[in-house]
Amino acid sequence: MFASLYNFAHWLTRNREEAEDLVQETYLKALKGFVSFQQGTNFRAWMYRILRNTFLTSRSGLSVKMTVPLDREEDAVGLAADTPEAVLLARADQQMVQGALERLPVQFREVILLCDMEEMSYQEIAGIVGIPIGTVMSRLSRARKSIRELLAEKVRGASK
Amino acid sequence: MTCDWVPKLDLYVDGELFDGELTEMEAHLRACPTCAADALSRLQLKRMTQAAGRRFSPRPEFRLKIAQSINAAKRPPWARRWAPALAAAAALVLVLVPSAVWLQHLRSGQALGELADLHVSTLASANPVDVVSSDRHTVKPWFQGKLPFTFNLPEMQTSPFKLIGGRLTYFQQSPGAQLLFEVGKHQISVFIFQNRAELSGLNSGSSLSRKLAFNTETWAEGGLWYFVLGDASPSDVHDLSELLRSADRS
Numbered sequence: 001m002f003a004s005l006y007n008f009a010h011w012l013t014r015n016r017e018e019a020e021d022l023v024q025e026t027y028l029k030a031l032k033g034f035v036s037f038q039q040g041t042n043f044r045a046w047m048y049r050i051l052r053n054t055f056l057t058s059r060s061g062l063s064v065k066m067t068v069p070l071d072r073e074e075d076a077v078g079l080a081a082d083t084p085e086a087v088l089l090a091r092a093d094q095q096m097v098q099g100a101l102e103r104l105p106v107q108f109r110e111v112i113l114l115c116d117m118e119e120m121s122y123q124e125i126a127g128i129v130g131i132p133i134g135t136v137m138s139r140l141s142r143a144r145k146s147i148r149e150l151l152a153e154k155v156r157g158a159s160k
Numbered sequence: 161m162t163c164d165w166v167p168k169l170d171l172y173v174d175g176e177l178f179d180g181e182l183t184e185m186e187a188h189l190r191a192c193p194t195c196a197a198d199a200l201s202r203l204q205l206k207r208m209t210q211a212a213g214r215r216f217s218p219r220p221e222f223r224l225k226i227a228q229s230i231n232a233a234k235r236p237p238w239a240r241r242w243a244p245a246l247a248a249a250a251a252l253v254l255v256l257v258p259s260a261v262w263l264q265h266l267r268s269g270q271a272l273g274e275l276a277d278l279h280v281s282t283l284a285s286a287n288p289v290d291v292v293s294s295d296r297h298t299v300k301p302w303f304q305g306k307l308p309f310t311f312n313l314p315e316m317q318t319s320p321f322k323l324i325g326g327r328l329t330y331f332q333q334s335p336g337a338q339l340l341f342e343v344g345k346h347q348i349s350v351f352i353f354q355n356r357a358e359l360s361g362l363n364s365g366s367s368l369s370r371k372l373a374f375n376t377e378t379w380a381e382g383g384l385w386y387f388v389l390g391d392a393s394p395s396d397v398h399d400l401s402e403l404l405r406s407a408d409r410s
């Protein structure tokens with residue numbers, strides 16, 4: 001879990017030093033806050049929640065909150081109807097996907113990473129991020145739509 | 161025309177459809193080639209994101225630093241400096257305090273809290289176990305010569321539990337074994353110590369365990385004392401306990 005927490009922290013902060021500070025603070029908080037650990041929540045999700053809350057109060061976390069506009073997320077569910085094209089995906093490489101993930105606003109990046117990379121359930125993600133499950137779903141579908149669009153751009157650019 | 165099932169394809173790919181809905185979706189995917197192709201490419205994108213996401217690794221120095229700060233955080237700062245003297249003093253107090261009072265102290269929940277702390281700090285540590293293996297034939301011999309007792313481990317293959325490994329631990333100044341198991345995404349620690357009167361006074365059926373954030377079960381058998389603790393469900397903790405007891409009887 002240490003390595004995946006670090007990886008997730010690095011994706012949030014986009015910076016090694018800040019990711020290390022974040023992970024260290026998370027572990028110390030977890031050790032001190034053992035009493036606040038609730039039965040029925042799993043330990044892994046609990047650690048991610050501490051890490052994410054710590055991120056939000058960090059310098060880069062605060063600046064992130066300021067710059068991303070809040071929009072009517074629930075409207076985005078319908079966008080799930082977009083189909084990713086197999087051809088597009090076949091031409092995209094790992095670097096392109098990483099580039100696309102980097103360009104996502106952190107609110108979308110964290111949700112898609114928790115879902116696809118950490119294989120967490122919608123319920124767990126909702127608990128970690130502190131949003132309703134419906135919002136998890138709309139952020140996921142918007143994140144995926146953006147990734148497909150960014151990949152399409154890249155693939156088209158590469159074949160020119 | 162878009163198929164009615166398209167909005168549910170993400171849920172399907174993310175494993176969020178259950179029971180009736182899942183069966184219906186699977187039947188639909190066999191009948192509708194458009195949705196089948198769509199689901200496949202969504203799955204493909206999910207796998208690509210997963211692979212691309214695993215990108216940053218912690219530096220070994222940082223891993224070490226965290227392990228050290230966890231060890232330091234386990235004890236209050238004053239205890240670090242005075243640890244040897246305090247251990248001696250504590251041993252002396254143990255001898256002098258009548259056993260009934262000692263028993264009460266244990267029952268106060270501090271002892272169980274201490275084991276819960278051990279469990280949490282193990283999970284939080286960079287290297288949770290000293291012997292990493294899912295094979296009981298590797299884990300059990302590893303403890304030989306390190307502990308003043310031996311114990312049996314059951315066959316786990318047909319159970320939902322997965323052995324992660326084990327480590328040496330200390331509780332109330334006695335060495336013991338800590339085994340780490342996984343069931344689903346939950347971790348369970350099994351502590352094994354030589355049985356002493358004051359340990360068998362601790363039982364998980366008491367109200368103590370409800371104060372902890374974990375489910376627990378404990379028993380004594382064959383001169384050993386077992387304590388099972390984890391954030392898994394009460395029935396999982398019980399089933400694992402049953403398995404361990406069956407290994408001792410076989």
Ligand SMILES: [Zn+2]
Nearest residue numbers: 163165192195
């Ligand atoms: Zn269909």
